[in-house]
Amino acid sequence: MKILLLGYGKMGKNIEAIALDRGHEVVGKINEENIDDLNNFNGDNVDVAIEFSRPEAAFENCLYCADNNIPVVSGTTGWLDRKEEIETKVQNNNGAFFYASNYSVGVNIFFKVNSFLARLMNKHPEYNVKLDEIHHTEKLDAPSGTAITLAEGVLDEVDRKESWVNSDTEKVEELEIESFREPGVPGTHSVYYSSSIDEIEIKHTAHSRQGFALGAVLVAEWILDKKGVLSMDNFMDF
Numbered sequence: 001m002k003i004l005l006l007g008y009g010k011m012g013k014n015i016e017a018i019a020l021d022r023g024h025e026v027v028g029k030i031n032e033e034n035i036d037d038l039n040n041f042n043g044d045n046v047d048v049a050i051e052f053s054r055p056e057a058a059f060e061n062c063l064y065c066a067d068n069n070i071p072v073v074s075g076t077t078g079w080l081d082r083k084e085e086i087e088t089k090v091q092n093n094n095g096a097f098f099y100a101s102n103y104s105v106g107v108n109i110f111f112k113v114n115s116f117l118a119r120l121m122n123k124h125p126e127y128n129v130k131l132d133e134i135h136h137t138e139k140l141d142a143p144s145g146t147a148i149t150l151a152e153g154v155l156d157e158v159d160r161k162e163s164w165v166n167s168d169t170e171k172v173e174e175l176e177i178e179s180f181r182e183p184g185v186p187g188t189h190s191v192y193y194s195s196s197i198d199e200i201e202i203k204h205t206a207h208s209r210q211g212f213a214l215g216a217v218l219v220a221e222w223i224l225d226k227k228g229v230l231s232m233d234n235f236m237d238f
């Protein structure tokens with residue numbers, strides 16, 4: 001398949017290596033400095049775009065794909081306030097758009113464990129719930145997209161929590177997400193339920209970017225014959 005890489009940084013390069021290994025062709029690599037080259041690509045010469053760029057670039061990149069009949073697999077975090085506009089456009093154009101805050105299989109299983117635990121904990125107000133995430137120091141957004149997805153999973157189930165905050169909080173209705181930045185950390189997420197008696201912790205630790213990149217390529221292969229707005233729940237068939 002012919003892949004267009006929108007964003008050729010740490011993730012773009014990992015995705016390229018896996019895509020080539022799986023027999024695919026990378027027909028374009030777009031970064032900020034060659035963004036004008038994007039106009040050379042459309043649904044006639046690209047099978048799928050894989051978009052891992054920057055929060056401020058993702059909307060325009062996905063919009064270009066929607067307008068030019070290119071299915072897009074996006075993993076960029078920190079731009080979700082505009083995601084619905086893309087979804088509406090894709091539905092109107094009968095295109096294909098896939099978004100995940102995290103493409104690793106392990107994290108998507110972890111999301112389900114998080115929801116299950118949160119459901120159990122709804123009946124146990126003696127436990128306070130908090131999240132934290134650790135990432136490399138180049139990360140531009142906080143909290144991570146994965147932490148936001150985990151927080152949404154908790155908020156959906158735990159009635160005593162109403163919203164998440166990316167700071168310390170004493171308010172019981174607020175769900176605290178703490179963000180740490182340390183050199184070289186690919187991504188670590190933990191959810192804690194603490195009472196005066198004990199603590200339950202669930203944790204996912206990525207050892208490298210391999211899981212994110214492989215997941216994105218597998219989704220790109222899967223989406224080729226699909227239409228509409230799709231997610232990891234569709235891909236993993238939970």
Ligand SMILES: NC(=O)C1=CN([C@@H]2O[C@H](COP(=O)(O)OP(=O)(O)OC[C@H]3O[C@@H](n4cnc5c(N)ncnc54)[C@H](OP(=O)(O)O)[C@@H]3O)[C@@H](O)[C@H]2O)C=CC1
Pocket residue numbers: 006007008009010011012030031032033035052053054055057061074075076077078100101102103104212
């Ligand atoms: N969903 C998931 O599973 C994962 C998501 N991510 C997310 O993916 C994104 C990218 O991560 P990462 O690769 O580590 O970041 P990098 O900073 O290493 O790479 C981002 C790349 O995007 C390029 N870029 C900047 N502007 C544009 C533009 N307008 N169009 C296309 N490309 C552009 C940058 O180019 P230049 O250097 O020229 O500015 C850079 O090469 C982040 O939002 C991150 O949170 C990361 C890992 C997993």
Ligand SMILES: O=C(O)C1=N[C@H](C(=O)O)C[C@H](O)C1
Pocket residue numbers: 077101102135139143144145146147186187188212
């Ligand atoms: O920026 C990263 O590196 C990562 N970003 C994603 C996020 O914000 O959750 C996924 C992964 O944790 C790595």
